[in-house]
Amino acid sequence: MSNELSILCVAAVTIAFVHTLLGPDHYAPFVAMSRAGAWSWRKTMTVTVLCGVGHVVGSIVVGLLGISFGVVVTRLEWFEGVRGNVAGWLLVGFGLMYMVWGIVQAVRGKTHSHAHVHADGTLHAHPHDHHVATDQEQEHCHVHASHLGEPANHPSLTPWVLFTIFVFGPCEPLIPLLMYPAAKSSWWGVSLVAILFSVVTIATMTAIVAALVYGTKSIRIPWLERFGHATAGFIVTACGIAVTVGL
Secondary structure: OOHHHHHHHHHHHHHHHHHHHOOHHHOHHHHHHHHHHOOOHHHHHHHHHHHHHHHHHHHHHHHHHHHHOOOOHHHHHHHHHHHHHHHHHHHHHHHHHHHHHHHHHHHHOOOEEEEEEOOOOOEEEEEEOOOOOOHHHHHHHHHHHHHOOOOOOOOOOHHHHHHHHHHHOOOOOHHHHHHHHHHOOOHHHHHHHHHHHHHHHHHHHHHHHHHHHHHHOOOOOHHHHHOHHHHHHHHHHHHHHHHHHOO
16 A cells, blocks of 8 residues: 555545534434434434445445546536535425424323223323333333224334435545545545545444434433424434535
């Protein structure tokens, strides 16, 4: 490995880490949606990794196509900027719709009760609100759903929406990093830089999401949990605005 390629690899690792760390849109939506939707640890990590893969692969494909067709770096950066704006507005649109839906759900949520008949014949009522449930409450709700003939678990489109948005979201620093070794006719260098940048980006996203989800799981604020979906929508919207205005 040449000295120039070694320096470029170090730059790829450093830039990937800093770029991800300083971009809340890389992790805040996953933390917010995980809390609001009471996602399991496995689901949260899976969605984060898949969105991270889509995020970096999109830019790698654009970069490789640009290199293959001899497109100059300024045009590729312009195209990545357009993709960034599209991703930002998609986040804003999704966040706003989710926030409005969350507000409606929170306003409609009223305390009510269910009657329970135990095996010994004991009858009692169980009052509760509609809010983001704890694991025990979710289990309780699932039991009710099965009694009503409703499926306990239902598929959600939210992870797929996030994945689609992140595919559109570019990794702006990656294109210049790929172009330099390509100019030296080193496809080994292009591959190495792309792999290092991708692995560090995805690993950083996953680590931050894991730390924030784990660190906030014991925080319980009743009124905030009631508006959990609305809060998640607000956070996603804010991330989209930050991406759009280039913060």
